[in-house]
Amino acid sequence: MLADIIGLELDFHEVDFASLEHKSPEYVKLNPMGTIPTLKDGDFVISESHTIMQYLLTKYATKEQQEELYPSDLRTRALINQYLFFDTGIFFIRLKNVILPIVFEGVKGPTEKGLADIDVAFTTLEAYLGDKEYLVGDRLTVADLSLGCTAASMRSVHHLDPVKFPRSTKWLARLEEKPFFKVMLNAVEILKVIANSNQ
Ligand SMILES: N[C@@H](CCC(=O)N[C@@H](CS)C(=O)NCC(=O)O)C(=O)O
Structure with missing residues (x-):
């Protein structure tokens, strides 16, 4: 939703809960909590949606959007x-x-x-x-x-x-x-x- 609001296009990978993909060794290497979402931005990886929102806002939003959404x-x-x-x-x-x-x-x-x-x-x-x-x-x-x-x-x-x-x-x-x-x-x-x- 945040990406949509700030006009940022994300490359989504849908994680398959049913096959426990979020607990697979590959996924847990990216996010040791084994939860969704995880963000990969180049070689930088973070999880926790609240942190991800702050990161995306700071890196990709305009100053006006930042002030509007996180004054x-x-x-x-x-x-x-x-x-x-x-x-x-x-x-x-x-x-x-x-x-x-x-x-x-x-x-x-x-x-x-x-x-x-x-x-x-x-x-x-x-x-x-x-x-x-x-x-x-x-x-x-x-x-x-x-x-x-x-x-x-x-x-x-x-x-x-x-x-x-x-x-x-x-x-x-x-x-x-x-x-x-x-x-x-x-x-x-x-x-x-x-x-x-x-x-
Ligand atoms: N506080 C975390 C919670 C992440 C979380 O628990 N995500 C759920 C999906 S919305 C999940 O991955 N659940 C599977 C599990 O905990 O095994 C965040 O905001 O990112």
Whole structure:
């Protein structure tokens, strides 16, 4: 999504989860975590989507795009980092805790505890969003891309209750309307099929 926004063409290699390509010796040599995504830029290799976004922005975006998507203002950037760390440390983990056992261990569906933990994370997101259009105000930043990606993926296993989570619901709908979000919507459809395949 970030590459799309800044007009950067990436050469994608789709990693085959089903054959555990992400745990293969060749892949783990590139990314010892054995996770997706991994970025290879010439002889430089990094993983972790949040780091990759910052790297691509710094190297390939215009100054205006950098300022728009990851503002240099101290407090704004600190807030964005707070949301990125919330995504990587809490929000995405709650999704992963539910979805990995379904996809890789044949578990039939989400546990009540797993779904309740996701709800708690959405309660935090509601507070972070407040009455703002996007996480840091009226403009979209990398924080919305990361958390939006996780929130959309949650749809494969969790129902986002618009009554309990009105702000998250409206914010996600706003993101889902954006042309760059289409790639994410396609991914969520695939995830839904995978998540429901062994029920
Ligand atoms: N915090 C990491 C998480 C990466 C991650 O867990 N990716 C998922 C796919 S979206 C994955 O590779 N899961 C397979 C696994 O953990 O075995 C990031 O943002 O890049």
